[in-house]
Amino acid sequence: MSASAAGPEFALVDANPGGSPAGHLRFDDEDGETYLEPFDLVETLTEILRGHGHRVHAYDNGWIEIGDGGLFAYPQLVEFTELDGETIRTACTIQCNHLRLFPQGLFEYQHATGENFDASIKRGFDQWARTDLMALLDAAREEPETCTSMRMEFGGEDGAPLRRRRIVFGPVAHFGRAQTEAACAQDGEEADGHDFCPCCLLTNSLEAFRPLLDADGFFALRLFASRDHDDGECNADCRVNGEDWPQGLDGLRAYAATWPTAPGQSMEFRKQYVVVQDAAD
Incomplete structure (x- = not known):
């Protein structure tokens, strides 16, 4: 990349279908x-x-x-x-x-x-x-300021090098569930809090993304899962750095199938941007 008064000269990603700004x-x-x-x-x-x-x-x-x-x-x-x-x-x-x-x-x-x-x-x-920007900004910081994060370690056994990875969970965009959770929290009962935890979309379909966790480099994951509570149909969308990642679809659909249905509830979805990166020692 070179920079001038005109601006940086980054190459555009070939897979990006966008046209002129x-x-x-x-x-x-x-x-x-x-x-x-x-x-x-x-x-x-x-x-x-x-x-x-x-x-x-x-x-x-x-x-x-x-x-x-x-x-x-x-x-x-x-x-x-x-x-x-x-x-x-x-x-x-x-x-x-x-x-x-x-x-x-x-x-x-x-x-x-x-x-x-x-x-x-x-x-x-x-x-x-x-949403997305918050995760990208926190990924560039030594410690995230607005997003939840977690660290994972791989290797370190039988002479293998130890690899540390950090996951930054962007804010969750959701529809069709928040009202149900508020109702569950009434009458002094604890709501199913982990059901809406920022880590849940990834951790409930973790095996599909293990190749990205157990690797080097920077990966930005678009995770989307939905459930039609009227007929039980579950759909998902998954991309990595903007490109389709079909390996994640089955896990996300399976997680959506576990979402409980409340009276009068119809469509529900959750969408999130998650960053997987090398962690600083």
């Missing part, structure tokens, strides 16, 4: 006339990050430096869709590079819906700033 959108009005609407994802992400209190600097080439710890971000538009009810669904990616931890870069998707394109983009970026 800025340009024009083509829409048709009620009379069938076509018009163009400009967008600038770098400007939008910079605004969102500053709103969360981060010190940021946007370079001319679109890279955004976040804080002073060596983390850079680059947003790209994948696609947008006009839905019924005059709403917009957007899909973007944000590639992140860290000068020391992952100079080769990684990326993740942001999917959102809003009353217009700008509102949808802001919703997706805001969710990223509240």
Whole structure:
């Protein structure tokens, strides 16, 4: 990586499907006339990050430096869709590079819906700033400031080198369970607290991710599991550094199948960004 006043020159990840961070959108009005609407994802992400209190600097080439710890971000538009009810669904990616931890870069998707394109983009970026970014920032710190973490050791027997790994658990985005837990905690009874512990998505499907734990290097895991309590169907999504990791799907679906159903409960999901990295001695 080289840097100049124009910005750092990181290579874009080949697997990232994102396009340009800025340009024009083509829409048709009620009379069938076509018009163009400009967008600038770098400007939008910079605004969102500053709103969360981060010190940021946007370079001319679109890279955004976040804080002073060596983390850079680059947003790209994948696609947008006009839905019924005059709403917009957007899909973007944000590639992140860290000068020391992952100079080769990684990326993740942001999917959102809003009353217009700008509102949808802001919703997706805001969710990223509240969840994924927190894990990446804490991964660059000697001790995490906002996220739960744990350490694991591998090797060290029969002459094998001892390898220490740290796991940083980002905030859990969830739907359909918090109200049930609050109800369980009433009447002086203890709620099933570990059922919503930040470590549960990973530790309940740990064997699928052991190759990443028992390895060197930096891995960012997107974990998603859902359960339809009406019919019991469980689904999952799993990516590592932005790319599909099908080895994790069965474990995540099996964990979702264990979630208890409360009266009136329907769809439930949990989503989390988890970082696996080498631990400092």
